[in-house]
Amino acid sequence: MASERDAPTEIHAAELRERISWLIRLRWLATAGVAVTVSAAPKLLEVRLAEPPLAALTAGLVVYNSILWVASRRLLSEKSFGSLGLFASIQIGVDWLFLTGLLHFSGGIENPFVAYYVFHVVIASILLSRRAVYAHAAIAIGLFSLVCWLEAVGLLRHYHLGWYMGPDVYRSLFHVLGMLFVVATTLGFTAFMATAITAELRRRQREVMDLSESLKDHADHLENAYRALADLERGKSEYLLRVAHDLRSPLVTIDRMLSVVAEGRTGPLTPRSRQMVDRVRERVRQMAELARDLLALSRAREARPLAQHQKVDLAEVVAAVSADCRPRAAAVSVSLESEVDSGLPPVTGDRDALAELLENLLSNAVKYTPAGGRVRVAARRRGDEVELSVSDTGIGIPEGEVQEVFEDFYRASNARETGQEGTGLGLSIVQAIAKAHGGEIWVESEVGAGATFRVVLPASAG
Amino acid sequence: MADTAAKKILIVEDDPDAAEALRILLESEGYETATAADARAGLAKVRAERPDLVMLDVMMPAGTEGFHLVWELRKDPDPSLRDVPIVVLTAIQKAVGLKLRPEAGDTDYQPGEFLPVQAFLDKTASSAELIATVKRVLAKGKASA
Numbered sequence: 057m058a059s060e061r062d063a064p065t066e067i068h069a070a071e072l073r074e075r076i077s078w079l080i081r082l083r084w085l086a087t088a089g090v091a092v093t094v095s096a097a098p099k100l101l102e103v104r105l106a107e108p109p110l111a112a113l114t115a116g117l118v119v120y121n122s123i124l125w126v127a128s129r130r131l132l133s134e135k136s137f138g139s140l141g142l143f144a145s146i147q148i149g150v151d152w153l154f155l156t157g158l159l160h161f162s163g164g165i166e167n168p169f170v171a172y173y174v175f176h177v178v179i180a181s182i183l184l185s186r187r188a189v190y191a192h193a194a195i196a197i198g199l200f201s202l203v204c205w206l207e208a209v210g211l212l213r214h215y216h217l218g219w220y221m222g223p224d225v226y227r228s229l230f231h232v233l234g235m236l237f238v239v240a241t242t243l244g245f246t247a248f249m250a251t252a253i254t255a256e257l258r259r260r261q262r263e264v265m266d267l268s269e270s271l272k273d274h275a276d277h278l279e280n281a282y283r284a285l286a287d288l289e290r291g292k293s294e295y296l297l298r299v300a301h302d303l304r305s306p307l308v309t310i311d312r313m314l315s316v317v318a319e320g321r322t323g324p325l326t327p328r329s330r331q332m333v334d335r336v337r338e339r340v341r342q343m344a345e346l347a348r349d350l351l352a353l354s355r356a357r358e359a360r361p362l363a364q365h366q367k368v369d370l371a372e373v374v375a376a377v378s379a380d381c382r383p384r385a386a387a388v389s390v391s392l393e394s395e396v397d398s399g400l401p402p403v404t405g406d407r408d409a410l411a412e413l414l415e416n417l418l419s420n421a422v423k424y425t426p427a428g429g430r431v432r433v434a435a436r437r438r439g440d441e442v443e444l445s446v447s448d449t450g451i452g453i454p455e456g457e458v459q460e461v462f463e464d465f466y467r468a469s470n471a472r473e474t475g476q477e478g479t480g481l482g483l484s485i486v487q488a489i490a491k492a493h494g495g496e497i498w499v500e501s502e503v504g505a506g507a508t509f510r511v512v513l514p515a516s517a518g
Numbered sequence: 519m520a521d522t523a524a525k526k527i528l529i530v531e532d533d534p535d536a537a538e539a540l541r542i543l544l545e546s547e548g549y550e551t552a553t554a555a556d557a558r559a560g561l562a563k564v565r566a567e568r569p570d571l572v573m574l575d576v577m578m579p580a581g582t583e584g585f586h587l588v589w590e591l592r593k594d595p596d597p598s599l600r601d602v603p604i605v606v607l608t609a610i611q612k613a614v615g616l617k618l619r620p621e622a623g624d625t626d627y628q629p630g631e632f633l634p635v636q637a638f639l640d641k642t643a644s645s646a647e648l649i650a651t652v653k654r655v656l657a658k659g660k661a662s663a
Binding site: 301304305308309311312313315316319321322344 | 533535536538539540542543546609641642644645
């Protein structure tokens, strides 16, 4: 890959090749213009021209440009930036000679076409370096001044145009110097301005290129970062899955083996043995629950927590989870009611995660509500948000512990007193899921009167 | 125990302790059992022993060989193999969205969508649930019935 220093040079070389081809094409146009002017001017403008030399020069131009055209086919494809610059410089130099020659044979100092030197100064500024442009301007001024001086002192024949200047102006050193001053300053200033403009353009171009280089670098970095993150995610998920499987699978097997013993299928058990086995099974069950909750919590807190981005119908989730919990509630004589607003907007997220959230809240409510109590689930629309609430007439949460209950492994003091088992992770899981969906959860409660958990989630846009 | 007389159940399970526990459970309910530790051995045993029911652990994180067993059986030209009832033991049915397909096997293999088995059992099911499922599936008879 080319180094950073080569890159601008490469671009300039390509640019240069194109511009040189353009210059050669332009010269065809100029040659045609010269031919037309040389033939038409004597009649149209009533001027006197040295037609044979001019015709010869025109023919010379045709030959010269043809040579250039053929040469350019071969040279342009192989040459580097440096030699392309030389090629361009030589062309401009030869052009000076032709222009000076044409001017000499058509009135020299009298010919307003002196102005055409400016074109080549501008062209040079596009193709060449600043120093080269000034050099070329100097060459042009020098050449023209030389011809004018030679004509003025009689060393070179003057061809009088007979148009708007008197026949002796070319000899008057004073006038000649005056004209030359104008020509020199024109070319000098043109060189100055043209190179300044080109330099500015080149600077901007380089800035844009640097910017796009750095943008590309950033894009590469971002892509690498994404890939690294995706790998990390996958690694984490695989790790979690392995841990989940390797922890839970043996626990399930242990429980099955114990159940086979406890049920007397391996032989009669003494009551003491039966009791011990039952207690072991209970501990195993708690371990399995802890492993399950830890996995749920890790999943809920992952960097990219939502496995699905569906539009979830909360009415359906409430109905499904309530149906699941109803038998358990009935078994402990707790009534379960649900209330869903009609026209409830969907929520964007993971349907199973939201079901898990609701399941956790409902099972907590049922667990900590004494027999005869009531649990109510509601889903309401609140502007562009949806509020899920689970309220119970249970033991409630002591005032000072209302924030702590959402902490990992925290169990409220009065919950511990009931003797019910729990991992202390249920509400952490619920909070993580709520947050992953861009929502919030809080609880309102009074000890002995019950608690209401509210989860607010943003509704789907559109 | 007339309904369990001589019914043979093949247990395909890679964990030897889990297989042993299942074996004890089923034999204490009067069934005959055979075991296989992986899908390939399972396939061979089905052909050799002609069980009345296959209890299959699909062991998901390790691969999909459990599913392959099901599809291989359902493609078998021998009807007593093709129609053998299968109960799948899995820990993750819900997570992967496996569904039951009441009719017997298909020739297109569409992994993870429909599985032509007779019942799914969660691995954490109680002994009672397990036995009830086995009785139910055996009562229904052939898989194509």
